[in-house]
Amino acid sequence: MTDFAGLNLAQPILRALSDEGYTTPTPIQEKSIPPLLEGRDLLGVAQTGTGKTASFALPILQSFAENSRKAVPNRPFVLILAPTRELVTQIAESLRTYGRQMPLRIQTVFGGTSMRNQIVAMQRGVHILVATPGRLMDLMKQRHVNLDSVDVFVLDEADRMLDMGFIGDVKRIAKVLPHERQTVLFSATMPKTVEGLANELLNDPVKVEVTPAATTVEKIEQRLLFVAKDDKRALLGELMNDPRIERVLIFTRTKHGADRVARHLHDNGVKSDAIHGNKAQNARQRALKGFRDGDIRALVATDIAARGIDVDGVTHVINFDLPNDAESYVHRIGRTARAGASGIAISFCAHDERGCLRDIEKCIRQPVPVFAGHPYHAADIANSAANDSGPDVRKNNGGGGGRNGQGRGGPSRGGPSGGGAKRGGGRSRRGSQGGNRGMAA
Ligand code: AMP
Numbered sequence: 113m114t115d116f117a118g119l120n121l122a123q124p125i126l127r128a129l130s131d132e133g134y135t136t137p138t139p140i141q142e143k144s145i146p147p148l149l150e151g152r153d154l155l156g157v158a159q160t161g162t163g164k165t166a167s168f169a170l171p172i173l174q175s176f177a178e179n180s181r182k183a184v185p186n187r188p189f190v191l192i193l194a195p196t197r198e199l200v201t202q203i204a205e206s207l208r209t210y211g212r213q214m215p216l217r218i219q220t221v222f223g224g225t226s227m228r229n230q231i232v233a234m235q236r237g238v239h240i241l242v243a244t245p246g247r248l249m250d251l252m253k254q255r256h257v258n259l260d261s262v263d264v265f266v267l268d269e270a271d272r273m274l275d276m277g278f279i280g281d282v283k284r285i286a287k288v289l290p291h292e293r294q295t296v297l298f299s300a301t302m303p304k305t306v307e308g309l310a311n312e313l314l315n316d317p318v319k320v321e322v323t324p325a326a327t328t329v330e331k332i333e334q335r336l337l338f339v340a341k342d343d344k345r346a347l348l349g350e351l352m353n354d355p356r357i358e359r360v361l362i363f364t365r366t367k368h369g370a371d372r373v374a375r376h377l378h379d380n381g382v383k384s385d386a387i388h389g390n391k392a393q394n395a396r397q398r399a400l401k402g403f404r405d406g407d408i409r410a411l412v413a414t415d416i417a418a419r420g421i422d423v424d425g426v427t428h429v430i431n432f433d434l435p436n437d438a439e440s441y442v443h444r445i446g447r448t449a450r451a452g453a454s455g456i457a458i459s460f461c462a463h464d465e466r467g468c469l470r471d472i473e474k475c476i477r478q479p480v481p482v483f484a485g486h487p488y489h490a491a492d493i494a495n496s497a498a499n500d501s502g503p504d505v506r507k508n509n510g511g512g513g514g515r516n517g518q519g520r521g522g523p524s525r526g527g528p529s530g531g532g533a534k535r536g537g538g539r540s541r542r543g544s545q546g547g548n549r550g551m552a553a
Contacts, residue, residue: 138163183237
């Protein structure tokens with residue numbers, strides 16, 4: 113495997129990477145950076161967590177290192193489109209981190225926040241503009257952004273763009289870009305619609321692909337906890353007594369659910385916050401910052417808000433509610449296995465979520481090991497899930513324990529919060545519960 117120095121990147125970039133502690137390119141970086149440096153178009157199939165941001169960020173920075181240009185008012189040289197404000201912010205942060213030794217102006221543009229600052233920044237001139245499509249269109253209509261000078265165009269998370277209804281805007285934006293340009297499209301999945309968009313936008317692209325869903329999942333220890341709906345919050349409170357859960361991302365299905373869970377945790381002395389679409393932009397940023405800085409131990413999120421959250425050192429992901437869509441499960445639990453790290457994913461499954469569970473297990477092509485040694489274990493739900501689960505899953509379950517028993521991820525591996533060294537640390541507030549051995553109690 114090459115190191116970054118072998119990719120012929122400029123010294124200021126190499127120094128910034130080394131400051132970050134990055135020595136070796138991730139697979140997507142290794143495959144994408146050389147053709148991008150040659151100026152090729154690229155179609156990348158990769159999820160967040162693979163290091164895809166640096167795959168396109170580093171070649172962009174390299175082009176400025178080779179050809180330093182003065183920023184021109186309202187006319188960026190590089191346009192990066194992403195579906196959510198969080199992702200836009202993160203991409204800009206990555207660019208600033210990797211490009212911190214270069215005199216570049218990197219500007220974000222997204223809705224839900226005042227236009228004023230964005231307009232002023234555009235007037236001063238920016239080299240790289242990172243934007244969500246809606247706000248960018250607004251600024252273009254008001255002639256604060258002109259895309260005539262764009263020579264690199266990146267579309268990140270194209271599949272999510274389409275899911276969120278941005279396709280029209282994306283096409284309108286692409287239409288006004290110069291024909292002579294380099295185009296990069298990244299997507300976690302490649303449904304027909306994204307393929308169509310890629311055909312329209314890209315010119316003889318290099319195709320790179322990494323980490324199909326099931327591979328990411330393999331690095332993550334998964335646990336399934338059957339629990340009655342009404343017991344979920346109490347179970348979560350119990351789990352949070354485990355000090356091994358240092359930084360946890362908790363997923364709920366609804367925005368109100370996220371607020372309720374965050375409040376419950378807060379009332380139980382766990383530093384927590386919620387992040388979802390109903391929250392004002394600055395509240396979301398504050399929550400993310402608190403989480404990243406370690407001031408907040410538990411961040412409760414809905415799927416859309418969490419998409420693209422890039423926080424290192426997430427020790428656990430808890431699915432308070434299972435997602436309706438199986439691919440979201442993979443995205444969610446992937447938050448705890450960033451760039452090669454491993455992590456632990458704990459999923460609650462209530463009676464009405466058995467169908468979701470079935471879909472998830474089909475998607476990841478393996479059963480999620482059951483942990484039954486918790487005080488709220490609902491044997492009836494476990495039994496009916498066992499009867500529900502398709503023949504494939506049951507066959508793979510190795511016959512041991514099935515849905516009812518401790519399964520492979522049971523207390524023998526140290527409880528739901530993870531096996532290993534510190535087993536038995538922490539204390540249960542509920543005192544000794546039957547079958548509570550594994551909960552680090
Ligand atoms: P991304 O898929 O772009 O969201 O990146 C996922 C995470 O991996 C981010 O936290 C990056 O800071 C980190 N990362 C990116 N490239 C590398 C690398 N070559 N070595 C180690 N970490 C990396």
